[in-house]
Each structure stands twice: as structure tokens, then as C-alpha cells.
Amino acid sequence: MHGIKRVHQSPEAAQVKKLRDQAKIQEYLALTDEILSRKKNQDWSVDAFRLTSRLLQINPEFYTVWNYRRNILILGIFPHSSLQDVNNFITDDLSMTTAALRSHPKVYWIWNHRRWCLENVPNGPGNKGENDYSEWKKGNWDKEIYVVEKILDADPRNFHAWNYRRYILASMPVSKPLNSELHYTARKIEANLSNFSAWHQRSKILAILWDGKELFSIKSKEDELELAKNAMYTDPDDQSVWVYHRLMRKGNNKILLEREVSAIQELLDEQPDSKWCMESIVHYTQLLLRNHASSVDSPALTSYCQSLLGRLQRLDPLRQHRYKELGVSK
Amino acid sequence: MSSSPSSSQLELKIPLHVAYIKSLGENKDDLAYHLTAHLRINAIYWGLTALCVMDHKGALDREEVIGFVMSCWDEEVGAFGAHPRHDAHMLSTLSAIQILVTHDALDRMDVPRVVKFILSLHQQSGVFAGDAFGETDTRFTYCAVNALSLLGHLHELDVDRTVDYIVRCRNFDGGFGSGIGAESHAAQVFVCVAALAILDRLDVVDVQTLGWWLSERQLPNGGLNGRPEKLEDVCYSFWVLSALAIIEKISWIDADKLTAFILSAQDLEGGGIADRPGDMVDVFHTLFGVAGLSLLGYPGLVDLDPVYCMPVSIIEKRGLRKQWKALERRKS
Numbered sequence: 304m305h306g307i308k309r310v311h312q313s314p315e316a317a318q319v320k321k322l323r324d325q326a327k328i329q330e331y332l333a334l335t336d337e338i339l340s341r342k343k344n345q346d347w348s349v350d351a352f353r354l355t356s357r358l359l360q361i362n363p364e365f366y367t368v369w370n371y372r373r374n375i376l377i378l379g380i381f382p383h384s385s386l387q388d389v390n391n392f393i394t395d396d397l398s399m400t401t402a403a404l405r406s407h408p409k410v411y412w413i414w415n416h417r418r419w420c421l422e423n424v425p426n427g428p429g430n431k432g433e434n435d436y437s438e439w440k441k442g443n444w445d446k447e448i449y450v451v452e453k454i455l456d457a458d459p460r461n462f463h464a465w466n467y468r469r470y471i472l473a474s475m476p477v478s479k480p481l482n483s484e485l486h487y488t489a490r491k492i493e494a495n496l497s498n499f500s501a502w503h504q505r506s507k508i509l510a511i512l513w514d515g516k517e518l519f520s521i522k523s524k525e526d527e528l529e530l531a532k533n534a535m536y537t538d539p540d541d542q543s544v545w546v547y548h549r550l551m552r553k554g555n556n557k558i559l560l561e562r563e564v565s566a567i568q569e570l571l572d573e574q575p576d577s578k579w580c581m582e583s584i585v586h587y588t589q590l591l592l593r594n595h596a597s598s599v600d601s602p603a604l605t606s607y608c609q610s611l612l613g614r615l616q617r618l619d620p621l622r623q624h625r626y627k628e629l630g631v632s633k
Numbered sequence: 634m635s636s637s638p639s640s641s642q643l644e645l646k647i648p649l650h651v652a653y654i655k656s657l658g659e660n661k662d663d664l665a666y667h668l669t670a671h672l673r674i675n676a677i678y679w680g681l682t683a684l685c686v687m688d689h690k691g692a693l694d695r696e697e698v699i700g701f702v703m704s705c706w707d708e709e710v711g712a713f714g715a716h717p718r719h720d721a722h723m724l725s726t727l728s729a730i731q732i733l734v735t736h737d738a739l740d741r742m743d744v745p746r747v748v749k750f751i752l753s754l755h756q757q758s759g760v761f762a763g764d765a766f767g768e769t770d771t772r773f774t775y776c777a778v779n780a781l782s783l784l785g786h787l788h789e790l791d792v793d794r795t796v797d798y799i800v801r802c803r804n805f806d807g808g809f810g811s812g813i814g815a816e817s818h819a820a821q822v823f824v825c826v827a828a829l830a831i832l833d834r835l836d837v838v839d840v841q842t843l844g845w846w847l848s849e850r851q852l853p854n855g856g857l858n859g860r861p862e863k864l865e866d867v868c869y870s871f872w873v874l875s876a877l878a879i880i881e882k883i884s885w886i887d888a889d890k891l892t893a894f895i896l897s898a899q900d901l902e903g904g905g906i907a908d909r910p911g912d913m914v915d916v917f918h919t920l921f922g923v924a925g926l927s928l929l930g931y932p933g934l935v936d937l938d939p940v941y942c943m944p945v946s947i948i949e950k951r952g953l954r955k956q957w958k959a960l961e962r963r964k965s
């Protein structure tokens with residue numbers, strides 16, 4: 304249970320609730336029993352299908368009933384349906400889960416069922432080779448992007464929705480240009496710098512673009528560091544930005560490390576108590592010391608790190624032991 | 634003096650929590666009890682393990698618990714569901730095995746069939762599915778690895794393929810996600826790191842980067858969150874702490890402040906621990922609260938193994954203990 308306030312109930316109120324619950328419990332248990340009995344008897348009928356709709360509306364977490372529902376479709380309904388009807392059934396189930404997700408956006412089983420639906424959209428209408436052969440698939444996938452965006456509008460950190468989004472993008476019948484996904488993450492980040500889920504997605508999309516040489520990675524990395532830098536100046540306490548900066552600044556190139564250190568130093572001069580500035584300077588400086596010991600002023604850098612780590616211990620006491628350890632380890 | 638003591642004076646109200654857990658089976662007048670039947674066997678594992686940590690293992694009747702577990706057997710599939718007549722699933726199967734191992738009653742179940750069920754869910758990519766419908770998640774990988782290890786059948790697992798998938802879920806921030814491309818999340822970090830610990834493959838963990846990311850989960854109020862810029866929650870006390878214990882970096886967070894935060898989420902009247910102070914309690918957060926306290930060396934608690942989330946003594950007896958480090962138990 305998450306985020307539900309504890310309420311103090313008087314004995315009278317508890318009694319009223321108990322009486323009210325009684326009827327509901329009986330109805331719920333009777334429905335459950337009927338469905339589980341039909342399931343045991345391998346009843347794959349439309350009647351049984353409708354009962355599962357009713358129960359799942361009350362309790363979308365009842366995974367056994369989702370399983371049963373899919374089995375009814377696969378074993379009882381689809382074999383006797385036209386492809387058009389199969390598509391209709393699936394479209395209906397997608398609508399049903401859209402409604403369910405609105406009130407239960409974090410229930411794994413609803414997301415699963417949605418995925419199953421999508422994977423079972425038939426080819427058609429028309430015949431193989433014809434233009435509209437995968438019209439149903441295209442239509443359903445396009446709708447999915449829209450649905451998942453609505454859910455991310457309501458909760459931009461919902462990881463179910465982000466995972467599902469990645470799945471949709473990867474499995475679309477006609478793939479969407481990755482650049483448009485890059486724009487999407489930019490919009491999400493602009494709306495809220497703290498949205499690390501969007502920064503994360505951005506890093507993953509960029510990695511694909513760099514791998515495929517669709518973006519010139521050196522130039523693109525520079526752009527990302529610039530983006531991160533702007534965000535740092537907007538809110539130097541926002542952890543998301545600093546983690547992203549570290550992802551983009553992977554590597555041991557001396558010139559680049561030195562450049563980042565001096566850029567962050569500039570911000571630290573403006574914000575002398577910025578924990579993240581100090582922590583990042585230590586991180587990048589230690590990389591310099593580890594990889595370029597012979598060509599940097601080691602004693603000076605080491606002593607600067609020590610002084611920053613000393614300040615960090617006082618400024619961020621929760622993590623003081625980590626800072627102590629960083630000071631002794633190479 | 635105010636009537637509510639400050640959190641620094643709070644202590645763990647063991648008798649209240651024991652009574653709370655014992656009472657959970659008596660809520661049949663409550664609609665919520667029936668709506669959570671799909672989690673029943675998990676809830677029994679959470680409750681039993683919390684009782685073990687508080688040294689009250691006997692508070693739930695052994696035979697009754699074992700009888701319930703066996704009533705969840707799904708004969709068609711050859712594994713355990715969450716409740717009688719519910720379908721078998723990886724999540725409920727691990728809980729069933731953990732309960733039976735805790736009660737030294739593995740002889741009651743058909744081990745070869747369960748091993749077959751688990752191995753049948755291993756996918757080509759190396760991840761595990763939760764059931765035959767095929768949802769995959771690194772959570773299920775942990776369930777499979779943990780269960781096979783407890784059953785003494787880990788040698789039947791294709792370890793390289795399993796590890797390979799986990800490695801592909803590793804992110805630049807040192808953490809792990811639920812699948813390839815997914816954002817790092819403390820609960821997924823726990824399942825991946827603990828699975829790697831069981832498989833003796835912690836060499837693929839970037840300890841410095843992961844330790845950094847995990848230590849940054851602690852918020853000024855002492856609580857831990859699961860991802861950057863999210864709210865604190867008692868259950869992360871376990872996910873984050875256990876991962877820190879496995880990479881031997883618990884000292885990288887402030888133990889006193891976390892202890893105080895967990896204690897402040899107790900319900901001092903009805904017992905149990907909530908996700909946050911003032912919220913409704915449940916048995917899930919009660920376990921992960923006391924589990925966190927055990928790893929933090931809270932006095933009077935029983936040692937908990939962070940890899941298996943079971944009492945250390947039981948894991949040691951089976952010769953399964955891995956390298957990890959919790960805080961030393963305080964005397965008072």
C-alpha cells in the first residue's frame with residue numbers, strides 16, 4: 304500500500320463499514336467462485352468472458368482471471384471468429400484496459416494484458432501484399448503511443464508507462480523516427496528538470512543513434528553536455544541533471560575532463576555551497592589523477608580534492624563515510 | 634512534554650507488530666482482505682519473515698502455514714499460486730519455497746516438478762518469464778535463481794545466459810532496470826545484485842558507481858527513495874540497504890537517520906509499519922521495515938540475510954551464505 308493516509312475510525316464508523324462491506328464481500332466471493340469454477344471446467348464461453356470483465360473491473364490485480372480471460376479468447380472465441388471480429392475483441396480489450404489504467408496506472412497485470420492484446424492484433428484487413436494488409440496493426444499501435452503519452456502526462460515518472468513506451472517504439476509495424484523521441488524527451492525535461500525518467504530515455508535513444516552513426520556522436524555529446532550545463536545553472540541542486548551529466552561525460556579524455564572540471568568550477572564559484580558541484584569536481588578530478596597522473600599537477604589536484612571532500616563531509620553528513628573513503632582510495 | 638515522542642526516542646514496538654501480523658488472518662470482514670487474495674502467499678512469507686526477524690517465529694502456527702502453502706499448489710502447472718485455485722506464478726512459487734524452507738518442510742513439495750516449472754520459464758535472451766503468458770522482468774530472474782538455490786538445483790541453470798541478460802540491464806549510473814533499456818530502480822537493483830551474488834558473479838557490478846547511486850537514495854529526512862527525485866518509502870530501506878550490504882557499502886548512508894525514519898513509520902496503536910509516517914500500515918512494509926532495521930544492527934533483532942531476505946541461520950544451515958556485510962548488532 305502506498306500513500307494512503309491512516310485514518311482513525313471510531314468503533315461506530317467501523318461497524319457501519321463492516322455492515323456495508325458484508326454485502327460487497329458476499330457478491331465478490333460469489334463472483335470469484337463462479338469464475339474459478341467455470342475456469343476449472345474449461346468453460347471458454349462468451350458468458351464466462353463477460354463475467355471476467357465484471358470481476359476485473361472490481362479487481363484488476365486478479366492475475367488468474369486475466370489468464371482465464373486470455374484463454375477464453377484463444378481457445379473459445381478466436382477459433383470461431385472472423386479476423387475482423389478478432390480485431391474487434393482486441394480493440395475492446397484495449398479500451399477496457401485504458402479505462403483500468405486511468406484508475407490503476409501501476410498495476411503490472413493490466414499493462415501485461417495490453418501487451419498481449421497488441422501482440423494478437425491480426426493482420427488485415429485485406430490480403431497479404433495489399434496496401435492495407437496491416438492497417439489494424441498500424442491503427443492500434445498509433446493509438447498506443449497516444450494512450451501512453453496520456454499516462455505519462457498524469458505521472459511523468461511512471462516506469463510501467465516508460466517501459467511500455469520503449470516496447471511500443473521498438474515493435475511498431477512502421478517505426479517512428481528516433482529523432483521524434485528525442486524531441487519528446489526534450490519536452491518532458493523542459494516541463495520538469497527533475498524528471499530523470501525522461502533524461503534516462505534520452506540517454507538510451509542517443510546511444511542507439513550514436514551506435515547507428517545516425518548522429519555524429521562527438522558533436523551530439525557536446526550538445527548534451529551543454530543541455531546539462533544549462534539545467535545545472537537553472538537548478539544546481541537537482542540530482543537528475545548531475546546524474547545525466549555523468550552519463551554523458553563517461554570516458555577518460557584528458558582535455559574533456561579538464562574542460563568539465565573548469566566549467567563546474569565556474570558554477571561552484573557562483574554557488575559556493577553546491578554539493579553537486581563539489582562532488583562532480585572530485586569525481587572528474589580523480590579520473591584525471593587516475594588516468595593522467597604524469598601530465599597533471601598531481602599534488603595540487605589531490606590536495607584540492609581533499610579540501611572539497613572535507614567540505615562535503617560537513618555539508619552532506621548523510622554520506623560522510625563515502626567522502627572519507629574517496630579521500631583515501633586512489 | 635508533547636504526547637507523541639520524537640522519533641529519536643522511539644523504539645521498535647515488537648509486541649504490537651507481532652500482534653498485528655497475527656491478526657492479519659482475522660480480517661475476513663474487511664473487503665480489502667478479499668481483494669488482496671492474489672497476494673496471500675506473499676503476505677504469509679512477508680509476515681513469517683518479519684516474525685522471524687523479531688524472534689517470534691512461533692506466532693503463526695507452523696502446520697497451519699504449511700497447510701495453506703500446500704493448498705496453493707497448482708497441479709496442472711506444477712508450481713504454486715498465490716491462493717488456492719489461483720494460477721501458478723514465479724512470484725508465488727518463490728514465496729511458497731521460502732516459507733517451506735523457513736519451516737524446514739521442503740519434503741512436502743514435489744521439488745523436481747517445481748524445478749522443471751522454473752527452468753521452463755527461462756527465455757532465450759536469458760531473462761525469466763513469470764508464467765507461461767510470458768511477461769519478463771529481472772524480478773523473475775531473481776525469483777528463479779533464489780528458488781533454484783534454495784532447492785539445491787542451481788547447477789541445472791544456464792548461468793552465463795542468465796548473467797548476460799542482467800548485464801544488459803545495467804545502466805551507466807551503475808544501477809539495473811527491469812529489462813534492457815529500463816531505468817535504474819532500487820528494487821530492480823536489489824533483484825539483480827542479489828541474483829548475481831547467488832551466482833557468484835558480483836564481478837560485473839560497478840561497485841563505486843552503484844554505491845554512489847545507492848547512497849544518493851537517502852533524503853534529508855533519513856528515508857530512502859527508489860530513484861532520483863522521488864519520495865522516500867520504507868520498503869526502499871530494504872531494497873537499497875540489501876544492495877549496499879551485498880556490495881559492502883552500508884556505511885555510505887546515515888544509519889541513525891534511516892533507523893529513525895523507519896521507526897517513525899510505525900503505527901503505535903494498531904501495530905505494523907507503513908510506507909511513510911502517518912500512512913496506513915501493511916505487512917509488506919512491516920517486513921521491509923524490520924528487515925532494514927535488522928541490517929542496520931538494531932538491537933534485539935535476528936540477523937537477516939540480505940541476499941535471500943530470510944533469516945541468516947536458515948541460509949547458513951543450507952551452506953548458501955554469500956559474502957555481504959550488515960552493520961554490527963548494537964547491544965542497546
Ligand SMILES: [Zn+2]
Pocket residue numbers: 304305866867868869908918
Ligand atoms: Zn513501498
